[in-house]
Amino acid sequence: MTGCQRQPVEEVVEGIRKQAVDEADAPTDGGSLRSVAWSEIPDELFKDGAIQTWGEALAQSAQYYRRLPPEQTFEFGSYKVSAARMHQATQELAELARSGDLVGLEQVLKSRYRLYRSIGGNSKGNVLVTGYYEPLLHGSTKPSARYHYPLYRLPPDLVNCADRKKGCRMERGKPAPYLARAQIDAPYLTKPEPQKTPPPPPAKNAKNAKNVKKESKTTKKTARSKPAGPLANRGLELVWVDNVIDAFFLHIQGSGRVQMDDGRLIRVGYAGTNGRSYKAIGQILIDEGKIPHEEMTMPRLRQWLMDHPKEQQRIFFANASYVFFREMAVDAVGNINVPLTKDRSIATDHRLFPKGAPGILYTTLPIMGADGKSVTGWRPETRFIVNQDTGGAIRGPGRVDLFFGFEENIEYQAGVMKQNGSKFYFIAPIPEKR
Template sequence: MTAVLGLAGCAQLADVLPTPAREQSPAPVSKMILFPLPFKELPGWVGDNHAQALPAFIKSCDKIEKLPKEKSMGSFLVMGKIADWIPLCASARLIRPGNKIEAQYFFESRFLPYSVRNGDRYKGLFTGYYEADLRGAFGPDNTYRFPIYAKPGDLIEADLGAFDDKFKGSTIGGRIAGNQFVPYFSRAEIEDGALSGRQLETVWVDNAIDAFILHIQGSGRVILPDGSHIRVGYAGRNGHRYTAIGRELVAAGVMRLDDVTMPAIRSWMEAHPVAALALMRKNKSFIFFQVIEGAGPIGAQGVALTPGRSLAVDRAFLPLGLPIWLDTTEPGTRGRDRLSRLVIAQDTGSAIKGPVRGDYFWGYGPEAALKAGTMKEEGEYYLLLPQSAAREYPKF
């Protein structure tokens, strides 16, 4: 007999690429259903090097272990409590680095896989993101004219889930004006000087399109004039709904839906610089950044992302830190080459909405940018949940 688990939550149809790094918007109802299955039914499971995902999982453990033991890991009982995950984290640290056999045995002996269905659909959309590359300086001049702003002190981000469970995973941003909570300044208002004189400029970059793409990706490296670099990462958002400029280009008849990719959008914007500035202002959403230290960009869980092993998910359905078996296709291969590997849920994203939806972190560099910018693949995933939490359900 098969155990079937269901959860109702909020989700939305995926925005046409490019998609924003951090945003929330109203969404229709979706339902997540879980089905247990054996590891042997995971497509491509034995072909992966599971040891490569283990360091990412251990990073997540550093955050999981700080949570109250009685706290639920997720919305399903079978996801367990934090107390179910602490022994798994301890065992993961005992595995010798790079030992594929030990890593595979660890996951197979301590977890049970569950396929995920959104209502009656197993398949969902999987996109990609990367660490953006920019050129900048700490002060403005004729070259570096476009500021990257720190989060303003008067920006308030409220967790709507604290007011009503049906809004779990959603936030809203704004500011206090008089005795009213009002929307924060829009992109156009900020570009027109709404934040001028407040010393919020973290760094200045040389290209408006690069700055806009940084808002989409959520993190980036800024190469300074002396050749050194700083990393900047997401710090907050102004709370306005994201407008996908890809959709705007399709609506204007400039592009066909099937042709909308990050490289294609960028090429059009570079060829039409004046129109590009107007197009970007259509997106009222605005992202604020902070300088970050460490080996990589920081995801929503607060840990450094691992190229090829970190996945952004919808937190309304999946808890961060969860091991996930991803089964989709490599971008640019027309579905011929599989992308099947163990990843860890460590980030979120505004267009990442629904039970079967993910944003795959490719890392840094030209190849990562190309793959992330062209990834719009159909796929599915499987959750790896603690055996200790699944004892009341059938075993295989």
């Protein structure tokens, strides 16, 4: 939640991400990776009992590289690899991983692939690892007292500004900033106090009595009319959900699932944003002294919002960025347009690191209690991963977001992740012999 602040990485406390990345301020130094020896990697990496899932993730990246022009290049620091070579490499590693041959995989990697470590947020390899997931919401195709908050489709009047590729709308032939969250959401987050209807004046005759009665009905009808925002009544409502907090977190995650009141389970995914700047609401509460920095996690933030319903509008509206959604036929996809793989896909700053590339992540993961919600300890973990996603909260060489997937209570496991002192590496194929 605080990850999109432009601040030192050590101060970032949450990694719930999925906002549009601004291309205009992309780093250009190309020095975010350093070549290192395989001896840096612990032997535990090659004892992965679920290595087949890495193979599945690699197969998705292979499809991504296959769609690209063969000559397109990917940078591992100063080392460049063509899309054709990356396609070949990910196919080879996918087959080895799917076979479960860890001995053969280790031999191939150490003899035919190079290892590059991220310089991290402090240029010493220190990386902050956070987690994201697919949330579950409850919704309906029709608004009601329960299902009162809309998830909107991408509006047709949302266009890209030519200068910075941000969302705009045309006003009198000129681009203007698109609607902010407060403008879009005000009718749905504002709950006006019930208005007391003043007593009617005493009726002097039957005619006046009828007029008073008619006037009273009109007043009641007006009071009961539903609020409508600037996007309402345009056929843009994808689905109506029953929880504003869940909806806000969906805006941050970028994709999720909605259990419909008719029994269907649908998938919704990121379609675009309004182009407004993202502001991390977790950082607001830290700055205001509402939640201590060291206690800030997504579960802690959620509980605070639940305990302070009158503050929700102010906190939510502080983040002007707004996400639009679309219904999806497949599972959550990343920025290379392939399905993400639970526990294997990561999100990084795509301006710095090669999209789709295989890698290795060293971090610590929570040990969850029997309730699935409480943390009983932490365990070190070294695992193979694939770089298949990005987000505005994931900035710089010292940030990684690990995809935890979709399952019951997974938000508690992903939400407590803010593991500094982690490291991550990329794996690049050596040049082919001619």
